[in-house]
Amino acid sequence: MNREQHEMYKDVSLPGILRKMFADLISSDPVVLQVFSFIAERTWNHEDKETEIGVMFSDLVESVKIKRKVLQKKSRFQEVHTNIERRHAERIVDKFLMMGLCYFRSFGPSKAFYITLRGKEVYVVIKKLKEAGSQTEENN
Template sequence: MDKEMNQKYSNVSFPSDIEEMFIDIINKDLVSKKVLNYITRIRREQKKAVTIIDIAENLKIERRVGIKNGKTMQYEKRFAAIDRKTVERSVDKLSGMSLISYELMKPYKLLSPTLRGAQIVQKLQSRKEVENNG
């Protein structure tokens, strides 16, 4: 969602049933969940927008990494940075879901959460707290 469309719908939040559906969608995609949490956290703590490069450099996930052992390759699970293309796909998905907005500043896209994105992150965190306490 670009900046102009975000301003047009800035006060719109999700009803509870749509909110639950979006939470289920985000929970199924670990990368999108981490990207949305990262964008929201940086915006809240540092009051600045994030670029795709920032996300790719600072966000790590557990994934299989190939390690050469002589002539054979072995794969181990390690925490590694997310590939930039993977981040781009996730950003496009979150933008299409209207959870984040972007402002084009050539050659960058400055990303920030929308009201709906912050709403989803807040619900995800409250669900996590309930699961940890309950």
């Protein structure tokens, strides 16, 4: 979703069942959840500061850490905690753009990503699910 599309649909919100479904889908993959959370937290109040640049792919690559298998010497793979690859981040963000949870602004060859109203709604549901999950674990 580019900025023009965002302006056209910026006041459209998701029904509760879709919020829950998107929250479940995003929460099911820890890497997708990390990327979505990073974008949401960094751009939550961006409309108040129009001069602020959103999240770039370089920000995601530097900040999002994942566990992945890396080829070591002698054809062995070892699981390491390292930065997400740019192509992986691009695929994840493309999904958010298609779902209408984020939008982008172009700055020359680069793109800055921002969360939409729908993305904020889904992020609130994710936070509630996390809180409910942590309270359930504490009670057990």
